[in-house]
Amino acid sequence: VDVRRAGRSWRPEEVPHYLDDVREQAADLGAAVAMARGLHPAVPVAVHAHSMGGLVAALWAHAHRVHGGPDALVLNSPFLALGRSWVPRVTDRVLRVLARTAPLTVVSSGPSVYASHLLAANGGRWEFDTTLKRPDGVPVRAGWLAAVLSAQARVSRGLEIGCPVLVGHAAMSGPDRADNPALDEQDTVLDVRAISRRAPGLGRDVTVRSFPGAVHDLALSAEAPRTAYLAAMTRFLDERARR
Template sequence: MTNAAAALPWAPDAPLGGTFESAPIASATLVRPRRTPSDPRGVVVHLHGYNDYFFQAHLAEAFTRAGFVFYAVDARRAGRSLRPGEVPHYQSDLHEQATDLSTAVALARAAHPGLPLIVHAHSTGGLVAALWAHSHRERRTVDALVLNSPFLDVGASSWLSPVAFAMLDVAAPLSPMVQVTSAPSWYATYQHVEHGGRWDFDTALKRPQGLPARAGWLRAVVRGQVRLAAGLEVGCPVLVAHSASSGIDSPDNPLLDAQDTVLDVAHIERLAPRLGDDVRTVAVEGGVHDLSLSAPEPRALYLDEVLSFAASAGSAGGAP
């Protein structure tokens, strides 16, 4: 097969090992499992969240077993794509990550023409994916969205006091690199095996101590959330999944491993209908912020919901 994806300089992926391979795509990095379905029913492109990168091999394996070709993109300044001297995960406009998603989707489409394509995106990546799908709706670039705890909430949340929220749009352009939050991420800390968690991710690429949010980045996120709150039309079916409850991000929280301690799930539930006309929401009891990293039972529930939704999207057929 001669296409741009096949022509990429694929090499064994350093973070995940020989069962995965990765290749640079402009400012980003594309990752895929070496094993692919013999008769694929669709294609999935995954986009990570903030202080994150693709390491969820079990997610790729679940999609592959279900007959989907899987790709993940580490966006610019994130994970595998971070270059010396860059500020991790910084973007002054969400269009930057959207451009990386567009590149990955175009490559996946070219490699698998005619197959339905699903974007699976987490947290801030979910916000980016929703805005991107809205801007591409006339071209039918994507056939379905799966948003895993998307960062949809608008206004003075745990990120901002009311006064800071009001001042952000004015102050951020003047001092975009000012840190507006720098608290440790107990959620990320307790996910790692060194602290009793289930996941052995690269702590240089996903920092257990958390990653400061900078004014320019937060302004870009809030601007995107304001656009979403006004109403989008993504032009495809959407599954929005989130934990059944939220809690404080503290080592004293006995449900730290069974709640979303990053976002308020009530905000996700309230704003999900503004994505478009065909939106389904599911609350996962016992799920954490990244539902795919939850304890075995809620993780299995999440994957079952996602694969069922993906199968229904796949049966509807791919883009013309």
């Protein structure tokens, strides 16, 4: 699902990836799940979400834990906490003011060495449309960051997701710099320790797995960690996803 203002859903007149409330994207996810259920009512519906999508999916699954939620949830390096690699360049107080009065203010920007490293044209292993996955990065805006912090604060208080949850993340984090010799075997976007700390609080049935040698998107990692992740996800869904 390419949620509004992201990926194939983005339109030239829109600010890429911008939101001021994660419930905007949750509505898109809910619509997709409802459509899938309408087409295949007897089949379990599993939601697989990555990074920011993992944060959105977790809160959506919590909100729909009684009715309409997924039968299983797989979170690939979910953005559950900022961690030390995400240091806002404004204070919380200034951020709140900016989010209210000038939400499109850029508070951080710069290229994504991680995305550049993945690209086949740069010696990586993947071909992708760089207008959809942007090696030049997407500016972090005040309204977006405030919305993320609000959502993460809710996660920090604990959720009650009603279905089985698998949370996967890389074994190590590292700097998103071209001179990082372990760029191809670390999460250089998020702090995996922060993910690991928050994940157990998502619900009563949460499995957390660490994958050595993986990058931020486990499914885009080198062959060994990618295969291990896909095998773990398939096994989890075979054993736990029930309608």
